[in-house]
Amino acid sequence: MTSGLSRTDSELAFAVLVMTVLTLLAYRIGSRYEVKSQRCEHAVLLGMISLAFLLGWSYFGRLVWAETIQSSSVLCWSNLTPIALGFAGGLVGHTRGLRRGLRPIAVAIFMALAIGFVATPIARPVFFPLDLPAQSQWKNGVCLQSHESSCAPAAAATLLRHHDIPANEFLLAEACLSSRLGTAPLGLYRGLKSIAGEHGYVAKVAGRDPSRWIATGQLPLVAVVQFPTGSGSVIENRFLGNRFAGHAVTVMGRTDGGRWLIGDPAVGKLSWSDAELRSHFTGEAIFLSKQR
Numbered sequence: 142m143t144s145g146l147s148r149t150d151s152e153l154a155f156a157v158l159v160m161t162v163l164t165l166l167a168y169r170i171g172s173r174y175e176v177k178s179q180r181c182e183h184a185v186l187l188g189m190i191s192l193a194f195l196l197g198w199s200y201f202g203r204l205v206w207a208e209t210i211q212s213s214s215v216l217c218w219s220n221l222t223p224i225a226l227g228f229a230g231g232l233v234g235h236t237r238g239l240r241r242g243l244r245p246i247a248v249a250i251f252m253a254l255a256i257g258f259v260a261t262p263i264a265r266p267v268f269f270p271l272d273l274p275a276q277s278q279w280k281n282g283v284c285l286q287s288h289e290s291s292c293a294p295a296a297a298a299t300l301l302r303h304h305d306i307p308a309n310e311f312l313l314a315e316a317c318l319s320s321r322l323g324t325a326p327l328g329l330y331r332g333l334k335s336i337a338g339e340h341g342y343v344a345k346v347a348g349r350d351p352s353r354w355i356a357t358g359q360l361p362l363v364a365v366v367q368f369p370t371g372s373g374s375v376i377e378n379r380f381l382g383n384r385f386a387g388h389a390v391t392v393m394g395r396t397d398g399g400r401w402l403i404g405d406p407a408v409g410k411l412s413w414s415d416a417e418l419r420s421h422f423t424g425e426a427i428f429l430s431k432q433r
Contacts, residue, residue, distance in 0.1 A: 149213045149316070149335040156217035157259060164227040164255050171231020179237050186232050193225035197258060202325030204346050204365075204425040213334045216262045216318070216327040226255035262328070265320040277309040283391070284310055286406040293317055293324035293389040295406035296363045297333050300391050303361050304429055306340045323387060326365055326425050333363070337429050347426035351401075351418055354392070354428075361393045361404075362428035366421040392418075392426070 171189075176182040200206075206219035230251030234244050257264075271288055277298060278285045284298040287310060294313030301308035317324050317332030334344040347359045354360050366388050391404035400412040413421075 149331070152212065152214045153217060153263065153331075156212075156214035157263060160217055160220060160223060160259050161256070164223040164259055167224045167227035168231040168252065168255075171228040172234055174228075174232055175235075182232075182236055183238055186229060186236060186238075189225050189229040189232065193222050193229065196225065197222040201261075202327045204326045204330060204427070207327060207330050208346050213331045213338075216325060216331055217259075219327065220258060220262070223255040223258040226251050226258065230255060262318055262325070265322055266315075266318050269320040269322050271314050271319055271321060273311045273314055275309075275311050277311065280409040282393075283404040283409050284406060285409065286310065288321075290321050290323045291319060292406045293329045293363075294319050294332065296389040296391045296404065297329060299393075299404045299406070300333070300361055300363050300427075300429065301336060303391075303393070304337070304340070304342060306337060306342070308336060312336070324389070329363065329365075329389065330427055333427055333429065338432075341432050342429040343432050344427055345430050347428045349424040351392075351415070351422065355395060358430070359426075359428040360395075361391055362426045363389055364392050364426040365389055365423045367423050368421065387423075 174185075176185060201220060201222065202216060203219075207215050210218050212218060230248050233239065233251060234248045236244070239247060271291055273287055273291060277295070278287065282299070282302070284295040284302065286292045286295040291310055291314055294317050295310045297313045297317065298308040298310050301313075313319075313332050313336070314324075316335050318328040330344055330346075337344055345359075347354065347362045347364075348357060354362065368388065388407070390406070393402040393404050393410075395401055396412065400414055401418045403411050403413050403418075405411055
């Protein structure tokens with residue numbers, strides 16, 4: 142298992158290196174990009190800044206990227222925010238709407254943000270590490286989370302154990318690049334893909350319609366769910382934004398009565414009605430399929 146993670150780490154390092162080079166190249170292009178009209182120049186600069194933060198806030202780490210980029214390092218390959226910031230940094234260095242003395246400061250700010258976004262996937266576990274026990278606690282086949290931000294690796298461990306793949310919360314937290322800030326959905330994908338791949342399984346993005354999960358053989362799966370923060374939920378890791386608390390659970394199957402069997406790393410095994418599942422489900426889920 143160690144060799145697989147080492148290979149995955151090498152792929153991640155390569156992806157970070159390539160994205161850094163692309164960011165610097167974008168800066169170079171931006172520094173040479175010229176527009177005759179100052180109004181158009183301002184529009185391009187504002188557009189790139191808006192694009193950068195749209196990508197960073199709305200699309201960073203989302204599973205939709207894994208549907209087309211099926212790499213364990215998709216968390217980095219899909220991180221286009223630093224490229225947009227790099228281009229904006231190059232452009233702001235010669236923009237006519239900013240005083241000459243302020244341009245170097247603006248460039249430094251943009252490039253610092255760009256490099257920061259490049260490093261984000263690997264920096265979070267370093268600066269906000271999770272302190273987890275080496276041994277996981279299990280309850281009725283469900284791996285229980287030992288930290289408020291470790292729901293994703295715990296849910297992933299439950300899914301792997303269902304497929305007779307040895308795993309624990311500590312190992313998955315490392316593979317998923319988890320931190321005290323939580324786990325990005327693409328980080329969850331990375332962890333499952335790297336470990337399941339060593340045992341003849343491949344991680345895939347599940348469909349958004351729960352009614353098709355059984356027919357398409359996508360159960361069990363790990364689903365990203367959300368709760369209104371005012372609901373009194375014990376889940377606190379808010380990687381989905383300010384209005385909702387993000388959480389990961391393992392959907393283990395469905396009863397004859399139509400209720401969903403849920404492996405909740407916060408409490409253990411429970412069941413949800415179909416309406417409850419649909420009200421909490423964000424549309425992002427991962428299942429494991431046998432390699433062919």
